[in-house]
């Protein structure tokens with residue numbers, strides 16, 4: 190295996206996905222370097238969420254291949270992919286609103302295949318880890334609150350903690366800053382930086398350009414189901430194809 194392949198934690202190779210006659214992904218390729226924070230941007234409907242769904246097993250691709258650490262995951266199911274170490278959040282969070290914050294974390298442990306659904310939360314260290322993660326994302330004081338009563342931003346933080354319990358190697362965040370207040374956005378960016386320093390890789394879909402440009406070393410731009418540019422924020426900002434894709438509006 191050459192060095193470049195070893196350094197790519199995820200390799201998306203010429204994948205296509207159509208919904209009826211609509212080609213959401215068309216020969217789309219993207220490599221994600223281990224230890225990077227990559228932003229994935231593009232106009233509405235350009236295929237970002239479909240690409241996320243393909244990588245995480247929520248959408249079966251029509252052709253092409255997706256490899257994680259060199260092994261194909263194109264036929265794997267979401268739970269298998271999650272257990273391999275690919276965590277993701279959703280545009281609209283998928284936490285359990287009628288469970289408390291801590292109970293949600295308990296579900297995250299079960300999802301990992303640890304513990305027993307019907308046992309009390311006997312593994313003390315799992316509980317400790319859950320509390321540590323709630324502390325890390327700054328919502329410990331809400332641990333006994335029903336998750337449905339959290340603010341939108343706090344739900345996103347809970348979902349973040351939820352996936353961290355699985356010790357993922359790469360985290361895919363779908364619009365983490367969308368609908369979140371500016372203070373919480375800065376807080377979230379700091380948490381991402383901290384995890385990045387610990388070795389985690391991030392792929393982040395986000396419309397908030399300031400967030401992307403401040404946080405991401407690499408930015409990939411999607412347009413009509415394909416990656417049309419990849420580079421540093423400054424590079425993609427001045428790329429004519431990117432400016433065209435945003436219809437001259439620029440990336441503000």
Ligand SMILES: Nc1ncnc2c1ncn2[C@@H]1O[C@H](COP(=O)(O)OP(=O)(O)OP(=O)(O)O)[C@@H](O)[C@H]1O
Pocket residue numbers: 208211212213231232233234235236237238239240
């Ligand atoms: N399940 C589906 N069935 C039919 N069409 C779909 C489905 N999912 C996505 N599409 C279509 O595929 C295209 C790509 O959508 P996708 O949600 O991946 O774009 P996006 O870049 O994430 O957009 P946004 O920034 O608005 O979230 C769009 O035209 C969308 O309408």
